[in-house]
Amino acid sequence: MKQGSGARILVVDDEPAIVRAVRANLGSRGFRVDVAVSAREALERLDAHPDLILLDLGLPDSDGIDLIQALRARGRAPIIVLSAREAERDKVKALDLGADDYLTKPFGVEELLARIRVALRRTLDPGANTPVFRTRGLVVDIEHRRVTLEGEELHLTRTEYELLCALARNADRVVTDAMLLREVWGPAYGDEDHYLHVYVARLRKKLERGPRRPRYIVTEPGVGYRLVTEEPVLR
Amino acid sequence: MLDHMQRIASTRGYVAALAAVAVVTAVIGAIEASTEIANVPMLYLIAILGAATLAGRGPAILASIASFLSFNWFFLEPIHTLTIGDRNEWFALALFIFTALITGQLAADQRTRAGETAARAREAMLMFDVARMLGDPDLDSALRAVTARLRGALAATAVVVELDGEGLSRRIVAGDAAALSGAAVGSLAAWITSVQPEARASARWIRVMDPRGVGTHQRDERVHAVPLSSEGRRVGALAMHGERRPSAADDRILRAVAAQVASAIERARLRQRATDAEILRRADTLKSALLSAVSHDLRTPLATIVASAGSLRQTEVRWTDAERETFLADIEHEARRLSRIVGNLLDLSRVESGTLRPARGWYDLEALIDDVVGRLRPLTQGHRLEVRVPDDLPPVPLDYVEIDQVLSNLIENAAGHTPPGSAIVVAARVEGDEAVVEVADDGPGIGIDAMDRLFKPFLRGAGREGARGSGLGLAVARGLVEAHGGRIAVRNRPEGGALFAFTLPLDREATPAAATPR
Numbered sequence: 018m019k020q021g022s023g024a025r026i027l028v029v030d031d032e033p034a035i036v037r038a039v040r041a042n043l044g045s046r047g048f049r050v051d052v053a054v055s056a057r058e059a060l061e062r063l064d065a066h067p068d069l070i071l072l073d074l075g076l077p078d079s080d081g082i083d084l085i086q087a088l089r090a091r092g093r094a095p096i097i098v099l100s101a102r103e104a105e106r107d108k109v110k111a112l113d114l115g116a117d118d119y120l121t122k123p124f125g126v127e128e129l130l131a132r133i134r135v136a137l138r139r140t141l142d143p144g145a146n147t148p149v150f151r152t153r154g155l156v157v158d159i160e161h162r163r164v165t166l167e168g169e170e171l172h173l174t175r176t177e178y179e180l181l182c183a184l185a186r187n188a189d190r191v192v193t194d195a196m197l198l199r200e201v202w203g204p205a206y207g208d209e210d211h212y213l214h215v216y217v218a219r220l221r222k223k224l225e226r227g228p229r230r231p232r233y234i235v236t237e238p239g240v241g242y243r244l245v246t247e248e249p250v251l252r
Numbered sequence: 253m254l255d256h257m258q259r260i261a262s263t264r265g266y267v268a269a270l271a272a273v274a275v276v277t278a279v280i281g282a283i284e285a286s287t288e289i290a291n292v293p294m295l296y297l298i299a300i301l302g303a304a305t306l307a308g309r310g311p312a313i314l315a316s317i318a319s320f321l322s323f324n325w326f327f328l329e330p331i332h333t334l335t336i337g338d339r340n341e342w343f344a345l346a347l348f349i350f351t352a353l354i355t356g357q358l359a360a361d362q363r364t365r366a367g368e369t370a371a372r373a374r375e376a377m378l379m380f381d382v383a384r385m386l387g388d389p390d391l392d393s394a395l396r397a398v399t400a401r402l403r404g405a406l407a408a409t410a411v412v413v414e415l416d417g418e419g420l421s422r423r424i425v426a427g428d429a430a431a432l433s434g435a436a437v438g439s440l441a442a443w444i445t446s447v448q449p450e451a452r453a454s455a456r457w458i459r460v461m462d463p464r465g466v467g468t469h470q471r472d473e474r475v476h477a478v479p480l481s482s483e484g485r486r487v488g489a490l491a492m493h494g495e496r497r498p499s500a501a502d503d504r505i506l507r508a509v510a511a512q513v514a515s516a517i518e519r520a521r522l523r524q525r526a527t528d529a530e531i532l533r534r535a536d537t538l539k540s541a542l543l544s545a546v547s548h549d550l551r552t553p554l555a556t557i558v559a560s561a562g563s564l565r566q567t568e569v570r571w572t573d574a575e576r577e578t579f580l581a582d583i584e585h586e587a588r589r590l591s592r593i594v595g596n597l598l599d600l601s602r603v604e605s606g607t608l609r610p611a612r613g614w615y616d617l618e619a620l621i622d623d624v625v626g627r628l629r630p631l632t633q634g635h636r637l638e639v640r641v642p643d644d645l646p647p648v649p650l651d652y653v654e655i656d657q658v659l660s661n662l663i664e665n666a667a668g669h670t671p672p673g674s675a676i677v678v679a680a681r682v683e684g685d686e687a688v689v690e691v692a693d694d695g696p697g698i699g700i701d702a703m704d705r706l707f708k709p710f711l712r713g714a715g716r717e718g719a720r721g722s723g724l725g726l727a728v729a730r731g732l733v734e735a736h737g738g739r740i741a742v743r744n745r746p747e748g749g750a751l752f753a754f755t756l757p758l759d760r761e762a763t764p765a766a767a768t769p770r
Binding site: 105123125194212213214215217218219221222232235236238239 | 615616653
């Protein structure tokens, strides 16, 4: 079970029970865990150069959003935001400001570990330059602009293809609506935002063929989309 | 009303009076020349009566004096002098001037009274209109109507009502708004305060500087303002702006209207307070219902969690691995159920507070249904779940998070109220200008008595203690659907089971049903 390979994780949360559970789980998997219970402490702990930050948005001494900006100004360590369900706007804001991913409380340990794995993998291999993306029978050949599903070539429109590439470049990470719009239509997107979800739905229909699995694109309600390389765990 | 016009009218009256006397003099001259008739000079009384009735007191006196002099000059010996030879003539003349003056006065009084009566009638009509307009429960539209009516009655360039304080702060202008712009006079109420500190501050006549030509054009336009006070406190000001000096009648009208407006404002304030109290009362009722429902609904999963955790911790019994796994699964399962209840509680509080503003985007309904069905698979494992969506379903404008919640609640409700092995069918289609989403089951259906209260929070049908989930889910679903401008309903299917259906307008501009507290 040694997955952590000594990566250092800074947990910023003021809820002792959560901190205890997270610390026990991460520690037993070989991560080194630092804890901060306030925004001020979090900034102090940065000196230990964490490889990843788990950040609760509801800290007593700071608007979590401000803290993200402060943390981003001091380093590139990936940030995973922990937040309550009803705070979609905060999540989106956090992600657009540079957080890498989010988890909604309450979350399971499996989900937490999966998110940490993805975020750490990206720091080791930023992936943006990967010429070919492969997962579970889906191959996106970015160099040759070709997409195949189970060996069969898929015919995608330019927009669908661009959407798929944007999601594949960020595989397993959530991509917000705003990020997708920027990546696919450029900074000057106009009316397209009305239709973003419809384009994604069309792309999904071509990839997923009905409600049966495998499932590649997962909707993150109110936030964006995620291209998953592992079948999501349902419970 | 209207000094200026009166001035013109009275000048004309004096001229007309003199003209009438001249005409009568000519007529008497003609008659005297041909025949001898006694008391012909009494014809002058016609001119005097005419002047009194049509032009008033002053012209009547002028006509009397002019008649007296003309008669003396033209017809009494010695002619063309103002001296009188005959003593009898003296007496007749004195009688004449006396009669003329009295007749003129009586006629003029009559005329004044008629004029006053007409003015009072106009004022009464105005006050009646104002009272009727102020009956409008919408204060803004009432004040708009009143200022417009007042502007017409006073022949003013503009009429303004300015209210301050207690959430009623506003400024309503009829007529030339620029003439009364804030830059020109500042806040009327503040201005009254500065001119005269007492609440009964009288109207003031001020010169208005044209804000556009600083110091260069000093327009001779004027603002006449009276304070609005209610219960001794000043609540605003009523002002007219015109090119002429307001008469006493204008001031009287302005003050009378100000009194009515002030009491209308007071009524609006009281209404506002009553509404606030009603909202508080409803929130309170909701809170009590919430507390009782929540304590019941939360206790069930909590009991399971506490019992399972306690079982795992006790040391007297050695559990098998399978037993331990069951306890742990129960804890996780019930904790997630608690999480869903809390989610619905938060949504319900947003629905009830009327702050729901769906963030709508165009979405593919099929993808949404697939997502929800996929996510709820652990809940529906014991059921046969089927999705029926046509291929050509158009995109639908919706708030993904909210409609996800609606559909989740309906599926969870169906799964909770039907025995394992039952079928649940989720279907979507377009009907007219709406998308219709249905969740049908083949369970026991719903009793007639429960049907109309199903969507009200915490009013679960009697004898449904075994039912899972709280009365929250359907109430939240209704609130969210209505905020989208759609409808939600339930009916029993002829072949058995319940069918919940909700609609979503396909036109994004469709106005959502007003989100009022229930």
